[in-house]
Amino acid sequence: MPQYTLLLRGEKDRLAHLAPSEMQAIVARYSTWIDELGAAGKLGGSHKLRDGQGRVLRKAASKIVVTDGPFTEGKELMGGLFVIEAASFDEAVAIANGCPHLDFGSVEVREIEVMRRP
Amino acid sequence: MTEINFQRASAQIVATLTRILGPRHIALAEEVAQDALLKALETWPHAGVPLNPSAWLIQVAKNRALDVLRRERWLADRIALVAVQLDSSGSPPSSVSPMTGGPPAPPSEHARLRHEPVMPDDDQLWMMFLACHPVLAREARVALTLKTVCGFGVGEIARAFLVREDTIAQRLVRAKRQLRDADVAFELAPAEYADRLESVLGVLYLLFNEGHSPHAGDELIRVELCDEAIRLTRLIADEPTLATPAVHALLALMHLQAARLPARMGGEDVQRLPEQDRSRWDRALIARGLRDLDRSSAGDVLTVYHLEAGIAACHAVAPRYDDTDWSRIVEFYDLLAAIKPTPIVALNRAIALSRLHGPRAGLAAIEQIADDPVLSRYYLLPATLGELALESGDVARAADCFRAALECECSRPERRSLERKLQQLLAEAPADSRLPGTPQRRP
Numbered sequence: 001m002p003q004y005t006l007l008l009r010g011e012k013d014r015l016a017h018l019a020p021s022e023m024q025a026i027v028a029r030y031s032t033w034i035d036e037l038g039a040a041g042k043l044g045g046s047h048k049l050r051d052g053q054g055r056v057l058r059k060a061a062s063k064i065v066v067t068d069g070p071f072t073e074g075k076e077l078m079g080g081l082f083v084i085e086a087a088s089f090d091e092a093v094a095i096a097n098g099c100p101h102l103d104f105g106s107v108e109v110r111e112i113e114v115m116r117r118p
Numbered sequence: 119m120t121e122i123n124f125q126r127a128s129a130q131i132v133a134t135l136t137r138i139l140g141p142r143h144i145a146l147a148e149e150v151a152q153d154a155l156l157k158a159l160e161t162w163p164h165a166g167v168p169l170n171p172s173a174w175l176i177q178v179a180k181n182r183a184l185d186v187l188r189r190e191r192w193l194a195d196r197i198a199l200v201a202v203q204l205d206s207s208g209s210p211p212s213s214v215s216p217m218t219g220g221p222p223a224p225p226s227e228h229a230r231l232r233h234e235p236v237m238p239d240d241d242q243l244w245m246m247f248l249a250c251h252p253v254l255a256r257e258a259r260v261a262l263t264l265k266t267v268c269g270f271g272v273g274e275i276a277r278a279f280l281v282r283e284d285t286i287a288q289r290l291v292r293a294k295r296q297l298r299d300a301d302v303a304f305e306l307a308p309a310e311y312a313d314r315l316e317s318v319l320g321v322l323y324l325l326f327n328e329g330h331s332p333h334a335g336d337e338l339i340r341v342e343l344c345d346e347a348i349r350l351t352r353l354i355a356d357e358p359t360l361a362t363p364a365v366h367a368l369l370a371l372m373h374l375q376a377a378r379l380p381a382r383m384g385g386e387d388v389q390r391l392p393e394q395d396r397s398r399w400d401r402a403l404i405a406r407g408l409r410d411l412d413r414s415s416a417g418d419v420l421t422v423y424h425l426e427a428g429i430a431a432c433h434a435v436a437p438r439y440d441d442t443d444w445s446r447i448v449e450f451y452d453l454l455a456a457i458k459p460t461p462i463v464a465l466n467r468a469i470a471l472s473r474l475h476g477p478r479a480g481l482a483a484i485e486q487i488a489d490d491p492v493l494s495r496y497y498l499l500p501a502t503l504g505e506l507a508l509e510s511g512d513v514a515r516a517a518d519c520f521r522a523a524l525e526c527e528c529s530r531p532e533r534r535s536l537e538r539k540l541q542q543l544l545a546e547a548p549a550d551s552r553l554p555g556t557p558q559r560r561p
Contacts, residue, residue, distance in 0.1 A: 015156055015159060015160075016152070016156060017271075017272075018159075018271065019125075019270065019271020019272070019273060019274050020124035020125040020127070020128040020155055020269050020270075020271065021124060021125050021269075021270075021271065021274065022271065023124050023155050023156070023158070023159045024122070024123065024124035024125070026159060027124075027158065027159055027162055027163070027167075030162070030163035031162075031163075031167065034163065046163070046164045047164060048160060048161060048163075048164040048165070051160075079160065080160075080163075080164055100163075
């Protein structure tokens with residue numbers, strides 16, 4: 001079955017001021033969502049990206065420039081990703097539709113293209 | 119699903135860390151508690167919920183507190199001591215990076231001293247009495263209790279009390295600054311606990327009433343207010359050094375009132391006492407309340423809580439509304455009116471009088487307080503007048519009164535209930551008794 005990745009982006013500050021009960025509600029929604037995916041055999045993987053440790057490498061005039069980041073204020077940062085299995089792109093989008101992250105940021109759905117080495 | 123309650127966990131972290139770091143650092147304790155919850159929110163969806171979520175949260179919070187304190191080089195001589203205390207709850211969960219990098223140092227003399235049992239040995243109780251510090255105004259005590267002892271968010275507190283969110287936020291900041299400026303000591307002396315008990319009970323009484331009485335505000339939060347008030351009052355009642363007769367009386371009042379809640383919220387409308395399905399009253403809570411009331415009668419103190427619990431008990435033991443011992447209730451109200459002469463008490467006494475001696479007696483009693491400015495926007499005054507007018511056969515006046523009640527602020531279920539009564543009354547009344555402006559259906 002084709003694999004898709006859900007890329008989660010958002011601003012960290014959007015969660016910072018939630019009340020404890022509101023945070024608990026989100027954790028509960030995540031648990032339900034993930035349990036359902038797992039039960040259906042559609043969860044391929046799940047990764048959280050560590051905060052505040054990004055480095056960006058760029059080549060400028062044949063020299064590699066390494067910068068810290070991206071920590072731009074107000075920019076939607078990638079916080080984590082899920083890998084799911086779905087029969088079609090539409091099903092992948094439908095699964096992403098139920099992701100609780102959507103209340104706080106965006107979810108980008110991309111199909112993982114299977115490449116075969118010759 | 120997780121068995122963890124974030125609200126409780128947050129309150130526990132704030133209380134524990136504030137007790138370790140000192141009252142000056144409530145804000146820091148709150149900040150790291152929030153950080154820990156945030157980290158859980160970001161981590162658990164990917165890593166799964168840890169086996170012991172509360173231990174995970176408190177460890178993350180402690181690590182974070184140490185980080186912050188180290189960075190701020192906070193009171194260099196205290197760091198070692200505090201580090202030991204922050205580290206004292208066993209090894210950190212595997213998913214959390216170790217914070218000290220080495221084996222913990224043996225507890226210093228001071229640390230051991232600090233670990234000796236203090237009175238009372240419960241962080242939440244301690245926090246409750248800190249939040250009721252005499253330098254704080256009552257509304258600040260209430261807000262601080264809800265935030266730090268109950269773990270409510272600023273927005274939730276604002277919704278429960280129908281106050282703007284920034285007002286609550288400012289009140290909290292100010293309260294914490296006042297505690298810092300007053301340089302409040304780490305531990306409270308037994309005498310301080312005793313001195314503040316009345317104030318603490320006052321706050322808990324207010325929380326319960328706010329949750330219980332159908333004013334306005336968010337329904338869900340209001341049920342939680344009642345639950346929290348009961349939980350915290352039980353904490354005090356279970357502490358032998360604090361459990362005075364007044365504590366048992368307050369707990370009795372809460373248990374007896376809470377026992378009726380399932381019947382009150384039954385259906386779409388708020389069900390008043392006469393209409394309640396008494397089979398839905400919580401018998402176990404009533405039994406508990408009666409036991410508390412029994413305990414409260416030790417000694418010769420008579421508080422407002424005793425009298426109000428006495429009244430609640432009269433209702434709780436009556437098999438049917440018509441069996442209610444109204445003469446005893448009126449006696450309680452007479453005593454209550456003497457020590458708590460508020461117009462609300464007078465209004466309730468008038469209702470009891472009307473049950474004992476008929477609607478006209480009630481109306482006469484209400485007329486004596488009807489001009490009180492406190493009651494001018496209180497929906498229960500016209501709503502009660504309407505009921506009594508209806509009982510005495512004055513339909514037009516009843517309709518007027520219900521309309522006046524609907525002009526006041528009240529909760530949505532109460533409003534529905536009033537609207538239904540008014541419609542029923544208009545539908546049943548002969549056409550000529552309808553008031554001008556009432557839409558009349560023509561065939």
